[in-house]
Amino acid sequence: MNKNILEKIKVETLKANPELNEPHKNLHEKEVRVVLKNCDIINPEDINHYIAKDGYFAINQILTEMSQEDVIKVISDSGLRGRGGGGFPTGRKWDFAYKNENDTKYIICNADEGDPGAFMDRSVLEKDPHSILEGMMIAGYAIGAETGFIYVRAEYPLAAERLQKAIDDALELNILGENIFGTKFNFNIEIRLGAGAFVCGEETALIASIEGNRGMSKNKPPYPAIEGLYGKPTIINNVETLANISQIILKGSKWFRSFGTEKSPGTKVFALAGKIKNTGLIEVPMGITLGEIIHDIGRGVGNKRKFKAVLTGGPSGGCLTEKHLDQEVDFDTLVALGSMMGSGGMIVLDDHDCMVDIAKFYLDFSVDESCGKCTPCREGTIQLYKLLEKITNGEGTLAHLDKLKKLSKAVKKTSLCGLGMTAPNPILSTLEHFYDEYLAHVTHKVCPASSCRGLIEKYIIQDNCVGCTICAKRCPVQCITGERKGLHVIDQDACIQCGECFASCNFDAIITK
Amino acid sequence: MSIYVLEEQLNEFKIEVINKYRDTKSPLMQILQESQKRYGCVPVEVQEFISKEMNITTAKINGVVSFYSMFSLIPSGRHILGVCTGTACYVKGASRLVERVEALLDTEYGSTTEDGCFTLAHTRCVGDCAQAPVIMVNDEFNGKVTSDDIPKIIARHRGKNCKK
Ligand SMILES: Cc1cc2nc3c(=O)[nH]c(=O)nc-3n(C[C@H](O)[C@H](O)[C@H](O)COP(=O)(O)O)c2cc1C
Ligand code: SF4
Ligand code: SF4
Ligand code: SF4
Ligand code: FES
Numbered sequence: 001m002n003k004n005i006l007e008k009i010k011v012e013t014l015k016a017n018p019e020l021n022e023p024h025k026n027l028h029e030k031e032v033r034v035v036l037k038n039c040d041i042i043n044p045e046d047i048n049h050y051i052a053k054d055g056y057f058a059i060n061q062i063l064t065e066m067s068q069e070d071v072i073k074v075i076s077d078s079g080l081r082g083r084g085g086g087g088f089p090t091g092r093k094w095d096f097a098y099k100n101e102n103d104t105k106y107i108i109c110n111a112d113e114g115d116p117g118a119f120m121d122r123s124v125l126e127k128d129p130h131s132i133l134e135g136m137m138i139a140g141y142a143i144g145a146e147t148g149f150i151y152v153r154a155e156y157p158l159a160a161e162r163l164q165k166a167i168d169d170a171l172e173l174n175i176l177g178e179n180i181f182g183t184k185f186n187f188n189i190e191i192r193l194g195a196g197a198f199v200c201g202e203e204t205a206l207i208a209s210i211e212g213n214r215g216m217s218k219n220k221p222p223y224p225a226i227e228g229l230y231g232k233p234t235i236i237n238n239v240e241t242l243a244n245i246s247q248i249i250l251k252g253s254k255w256f257r258s259f260g261t262e263k264s265p266g267t268k269v270f271a272l273a274g275k276i277k278n279t280g281l282i283e284v285p286m287g288i289t290l291g292e293i294i295h296d297i298g299r300g301v302g303n304k305r306k307f308k309a310v311l312t313g314g315p316s317g318g319c320l321t322e323k324h325l326d327q328e329v330d331f332d333t334l335v336a337l338g339s340m341m342g343s344g345g346m347i348v349l350d351d352h353d354c355m356v357d358i359a360k361f362y363l364d365f366s367v368d369e370s371c372g373k374c375t376p377c378r379e380g381t382i383q384l385y386k387l388l389e390k391i392t393n394g395e396g397t398l399a400h401l402d403k404l405k406k407l408s409k410a411v412k413k414t415s416l417c418g419l420g421m422t423a424p425n426p427i428l429s430t431l432e433h434f435y436d437e438y439l440a441h442v443t444h445k446v447c448p449a450s451s452c453r454g455l456i457e458k459y460i461i462q463d464n465c466v467g468c469t470i471c472a473k474r475c476p477v478q479c480i481t482g483e484r485k486g487l488h489v490i491d492q493d494a495c496i497q498c499g500e501c502f503a504s505c506n507f508d509a510i511i512t513k
Numbered sequence: 514m515s516i517y518v519l520e521e522q523l524n525e526f527k528i529e530v531i532n533k534y535r536d537t538k539s540p541l542m543q544i545l546q547e548s549q550k551r552y553g554c555v556p557v558e559v560q561e562f563i564s565k566e567m568n569i570t571t572a573k574i575n576g577v578v579s580f581y582s583m584f585s586l587i588p589s590g591r592h593i594l595g596v597c598t599g600t601a602c603y604v605k606g607a608s609r610l611v612e613r614v615e616a617l618l619d620t621e622y623g624s625t626t627e628d629g630c631f632t633l634a635h636t637r638c639v640g641d642c643a644q645a646p647v648i649m650v651n652d653e654f655n656g657k658v659t660s661d662d663i664p665k666i667i668a669r670h671r672g673k674n675c676k677k
Contacts, residue, residue: 347604
């Protein structure tokens with residue numbers, strides 16, 4: 001394999017498939033395509049399609065023209081920051097591992113995508129798997145590694161299948177393997193499947209899992225770049241981080257910096273979900289305002305409901321509200337606002353969602369997923385969950401709110417790894433922005449969003465019912481009666497207070513008491 | 514103690530799985546995943562067999578099996594039904610769907626129906642959040658599910674390979 005062959009494949013494939021040069025369809029004017037540039041354009045199972053879109057030209061270029069330092073410099077100059085949540089500068093991380101001399105080093109792609117409600121990485125893995133392989137190879141060359149692992153979460157079997165096909169095809173063309181592009185560079189990639197543990201997205205736990213152990217976190221330092229997989233220098237990068245690499249090499253760090261802000265250059269892929277009209281993946285320049293994402297691209301909450309908040313950063317993050325709609329979305333702003341970028345999941349909430357209940361949901365998740373190694377996280381998250389449960393059941397007091405805050409801070413401070421250190425964030429953030437809602441639960445025993453069933457006595461249909469019959473269809477005990485287009489009534493004796501009718505009425509005809 | 518994987522299956526497991534991974538680095542997870550895939554579980558007899566063949570203590574193997582939620586000790590029912598309870602599905606009413614499924618199947622989350630037809634599996638985000646709420650039955654994807662869809666979904670699979 002050499003550049004001429006690549007060129008030849010490119011020209012022939014483009015000739016046979018002119019549609020590969022068509023632009024992306026249905027893009028909002030504020031969207032861009034860098035990370036997702038090949039998604040829904042190429043056939044992910046055809047390596048020639050990837051080559052036709054300049055695939056593997058970057059690895060060829062660095063192997064034939066650039067030193068390891070050159071590569072690290074371009075990535076450092078681009079200002080690329082890790083998209084896995086923390087936003088650590090990628091070039092700086094590579095430099096640590098490069099300078100840490102060792103015969104054996106490793107590259108790991110973190111494809112664990114643990115945030116429940118985020119699906120950016122899945123799309124890239126399934127729709128453009130070669131871009132991840134190329135990113136890993138470039139990282140491997142830069143730091144001096146010959147082996148890469150992709151740790152894919154078990155829930156993504158199709159992603160694993162496509163990656164394996166991509167690896168096999170690249171091996172066949174000798175784009176992976178020994179003496180790549182006729183140089184001394186060797187690189188091989190293996191896939192490892194997760195087995196359903198969120199904490200394995202944390203880098204030291206992920207390493208433990210690849211080594212065949214329980215996925216438990218370790219104290220840092222030492223950082224993996226110094227002492228990682230099998231004790232060797234190891235670079236762990238997120239899927240989206242790696243998907244940026246080959247394009248930065250080909251187009252330069254200046255080009256990359258033409259997107260985004262000074263401190264958060266480039267684009268970010270967000271997964272919009274929840275109470276928003278346009279759900280799905282979007283890619284936008286960093287620094288776009290929250291309002292542009294929610295209202296312009298996402299087209300608002302719809303269904304006559306009112307926008308209430310957006311959750312970012314998943315179980316480690318927090319919420320942003322109405323008053324943040326003008327804020328720019330980048331790594332540092334979100335942290336300053338008490339949330340975080342996380343991997344890019346954005347769950348939109350409307351006025352029917354209770355913030356205390358959401359905090360409880362996230363704590364339930366963290367209780368489930370705590371690896372149990374350290375007490376503050378293992379026991380602390382359970383205590384926090386129990387406090388929230390009391391509050392949503394109407395058994396909360398003002399003292400509980402105080403305790404909630406204090407304990408949250410203690411768990412953050414004393415936990416060993418990122419999971420415990422961030423698990424209380426959803427509580428602290430909702431306490432800060434929706435304190436009134438907590439107060440209503442403990443002092444008036446009312447859930448303003450009509451969501452906490454422990455605080456609801458009954459559901460009542462009002463005169464503005466238009467008789468659409470939806471609630472009657474969905475009631476699990478068939479206790480709602482009424483003619484089509486006629487007023488509906490709930491048989492209160494039979495009602496089991498499940499809340500299904502309240503959630504399904506599109507006409508605000510049902511209220512709670 | 515029930516036996517879920519027979520002697521001759523273990524032999525086959527040795528030839529097709531253990532021998533393949535024997536000389537690779539840190540093969541335990543992959544071997545356990547193969548067992549889960551083939552037998553729907555990693556029961557004690559398989560753990561002991563791996564221990565003997567690979568020279569890894571049963572304590573270590575059991576520790577790994579119990580840590581990861583994908584591994585189970587007993588086989589699941591014919592169909593694995595999972596209501597996604599990731600964040601996107603949760604805010605779209607997944608917990609009510611869970612209650613509905615539990616009531617219709619008369620089984621709690623995490624267990625198997627008496628007739629062995631359905632196992633209700635904990636599921637946290639299957640990566641299709643734009644279609645929330647989501648119910649998976651084996652590999653079958655059901656998006657934007659409403660509570661009145663559930664009896665239909667259950668009936669459709671009850672018919673397949675189930676006694677009742
Ligand atoms: C509890 C926990 C879960 C994490 N889950 C993920 C994940 O699913 N995917 C990911 O890329 N990073 C995850 N991370 C961050 C990784 O530890 C690591 O920082 C990241 O993969 C580094 O890659 P990057 O520099 O390219 O962002 C998680 C961290 C913690 C503490
Ligand atoms: S903080 Fe939680 S997840 Fe991390 S090591 Fe401690 S117990 Fe395990
Ligand atoms: S709350 Fe549930 S049981 Fe009661 S009327 Fe509404 S849907 Fe029926
Ligand atoms: S869903 Fe609302 S509008 Fe429709 S019948 Fe029920 S109460 Fe009336
Ligand atoms: S939260 Fe249910 S599919 Fe992601």
